[in-house]
Amino acid sequence: MLSWLFASSSQRRILGRPAGVSGPTPWLIAIMSFSMIVVAAAGLAVSNTAGTIAKSAEHRYSVQVPDGARNLPAVISALRSARGVSGAEAVPEADMRATLKTWLGSEADNPDLPVPAMASFDLAAGADIAAVERQVKSAAPNATIVAHRENLRPVLRSLRVLQWLALGLVALLAAAAAAAVVLAARGALDTHRFTIDVMHGMGATDVQVTQLFQRKIAIDALVGSAAGAAAAAAVLLLFTASATALGELTGGVRLGLADIMLLLLLPLALTALATWVARTAVLTALRQAL
Structure with missing residues (x-):
């Protein structure tokens, strides 16, 4: 199923590029990966803060004595x-x-x-x-008794809105990354149109041609996602170590193990999305050209 990842040296030379990553695609993916992880981490921290506040105020009451x-x-x-x-x-x-x-x-x-x-x-x-x-x-x-959860309801509502806003921003960044990959894939097709025609003339199928571009974009996306994730991790560790604005915003709430695992999955998910989008875009363009 993943045999397209292990192309031979002759297959890698077909597109006329040196081994490794090149072009703007890895940089675009790195920026998107960095932004997605930072925004997702902030959203998870806000969600944890809202949960902590709600839990602490669930059974807490005040008595006011005028x-x-x-x-x-x-x-x-x-x-x-x-x-x-x-x-x-x-x-x-x-x-x-x-x-x-x-x-x-x-x-x-x-x-x-x-x-x-x-x-x-x-x-x-x-x-x-x-x-x-x-x-x-x-x-x-x-005397009157007031439930703390009633007083905190507007605050919790605002935190939930911020949580969903972060989720929406992550989705928008993923959509922007997918759009950038589509443009990169179509640009690569136009650049190598003559090579593709030669391959078709030698009997290569659309799927075989697509695998060449799919492999290149998958590697670019993986490298870019990993670089963006590393930069985001450094920034988040800096915030955590210095207890700056992010720590004050979340009241010292830290990300849990499940949150960290979810953040680690984001670069892999972004790579998978870029690979699938590239395959779909290239295969669709080849079939429309026939």
């Missing part, structure tokens, strides 16, 4: 005695004011500014949040 800190000890006591509640703790007022500084600036430190008291707790899976809410309201009637 009456201030005087009712907070009773709320904490009610939470810790409620069934299914764990990790109940008060949010320090200093943290609340530090958060308010984002919008109010130095005014957030004004002692006359009323700051609601807040507590956070975890709820076991299957526990009754309504029962917990009744117990909390018995200690502080004005």
Whole structure:
């Protein structure tokens, strides 16, 4: 099935090119491979970040007490005695004011500014949040319970959009690589039209002629994909080692083994796509020329 990959030296000389890679095709494939891997890695990191955030907030709740800190000890006591509640703790007022500084600036430190008291707790899976809410309201009637996942829903939605955007960009880059291969294959056909006519005159079939071009483009695509993948790996390792913008964007989430394996498959997939597209384009052009 893959016998076309192992052409003889005489077959390799038919196209009049030296052994190895040549032309712009390997460079184009390298650029596409580099871009695809970097974009895919960013998409996978964003996906992992969204999963981590969603998992951490799945059973996390907050209690807001508008009456201030005087009712907070009773709320904490009610939470810790409620069934299914764990990790109940008060949010320090200093943290609340530090958060308010984002919008109010130095005014957030004004002692006359009323700051609601807040507590956070975890709820076991299957526990009754309504029962917990009744117990909390018995200690502080004005208290309200807010699920963290509800507050984070817009953030998670945005992360999912970025994830699908990355997937779409990878698909577009693959389509662009396929288009470049088609142009390269048709250009090679035009360049070697006389050689092809001679081969046909000697009894060569379209499939045999196609295999010559298919092999050349497959090698160019493999070398280009590997070079692009190596460059992308170096860039990603640099980001990981220096903990720069990518690390801050993903909150320190690293790519898992499954993610790395998927990224390693991208150059092979790009090579297979380029080979198939080249074969289809050359074979179609030869048959249309008859």
